[in-house]
Amino acid sequence: MAIRDVSLAFKALSDPTRRDILKKLRNRSMTPGELSTYFSISKPSLSHHLSLLKAANLITADKEGQKIYYSLNATVFYELLNNFLEGFK
Amino acid sequence: MAIRDVSLAFKALSDPTRRDILKKLRNRSMTPGELSTYFSISKPSLSHHLSLLKAANLITADKEGQKIYYSLNATVFYELLNNFLEGFK
DNA sequence: TATATATTTAGATAATTGTCTAACTATCTA
DNA sequence: TAGATAGTTAGACAATTATCTAAATATATA
Structure with a gap:
C-alpha cells in the first residue's frame, strides 16, 4: 500500500x-459505534471522518x-x- | 520557536x-516577487499562501x-x- | 516631490468542509 | 419473518477556502 x-x-x-480518531486506533481496531462513545459528534459525522481517513489511506476497514x-x-x-521529511532534508 | x-x-x-513554495524555500530565502515567477497564480494569491504558511509558523519573513x-x-x-510521528510510535 | 517597484489588503465569488437530521442498507436474532 | 442493531448515504446549511481584480501601503530613486 x-x-x-x-x-x-x-x-x-x-x-x-x-x-x-487515529490516536484511538493506535493500539487496536475499533468499530464506529465504539469510537462514537469517545466523541461528541453524530454518527453520520463520525462516519464522514472515517471515510475521509479511508480515502487518504490512513486507515483500513474490515x-x-x-x-x-x-x-x-x-x-x-x-x-x-517520513517521505515528506525526506523531501526536506 | x-x-x-x-x-x-x-x-x-x-x-x-x-x-x-516550501520546496522552493528549502535551499534559500526568496521574495514574493521571485517566488511568483515559478507559479501561475496572481501575486495576491501567492501573498495569501505565504501568510498562511507564516501563520502556521512554517516560514519566517525578513x-x-x-x-x-x-x-x-x-x-x-x-x-x-517528528513530534507527530512520536505520538504514533 | 513625483514616479516606479514590491507587496499586501479589500471585497467578491465559486468551491469545499463539517455538521446535523432523516432515511436507507445490511446483518443478526427471537 | 419482524424487529433490533450497526453503519452509511442523502440533503441541507453555515463557515471556510482559493482565487481573482482593484486599491492601498511602503520603500526607493530620479
Whole structure:
C-alpha cells in the first residue's frame, strides 16, 4: 500500500477530530459505534471522518457481520510523514 | 520557536502550491516577487499562501527595504512532523 | 516631490468542509 | 419473518477556502 494523494492525507490530518480518531486506533481496531462513545459528534459525522481517513489511506476497514473494524494503516502513515521529511532534508 | 497549532500546520501542508513554495524555500530565502515567477497564480494569491504558511509558523519573513525575504522555518517543520510521528510510535 | 517597484489588503465569488437530521442498507436474532 | 442493531448515504446549511481584480501601503530613486 502506498500514499495515493499527499494533499488528501495532509487534509485528513488537519482536522483535530480525525487526529483523535487515529490516536484511538493506535493500539487496536475499533468499530464506529465504539469510537462514537469517545466523541461528541453524530454518527453520520463520525462516519464522514472515517471515510475521509479511508480515502487518504490512513486507515483500513474490515467488515465482520454487521460490524466494521477500522484500523490505523501504520505503514502508509509512516511512509507519508517520513517521505515528506525526506523531501526536506 | 515551537509548533503553535497542529491543525493550522497540517492545513497549510495540505495545499500543493504551499508545499511547492516550501520546496522552493528549502535551499534559500526568496521574495514574493521571485517566488511568483515559478507559479501561475496572481501575486495576491501567492501573498495569501505565504501568510498562511507564516501563520502556521512554517516560514519566517525578513524585511529588507521594499523586499521581504521568506525562509523555511526548518526547525518547526521537523518538530511538527517528528513530534507527530512520536505520538504514533 | 513625483514616479516606479514590491507587496499586501479589500471585497467578491465559486468551491469545499463539517455538521446535523432523516432515511436507507445490511446483518443478526427471537 | 419482524424487529433490533450497526453503519452509511442523502440533503441541507453555515463557515471556510482559493482565487481573482482593484486599491492601498511602503520603500526607493530620479
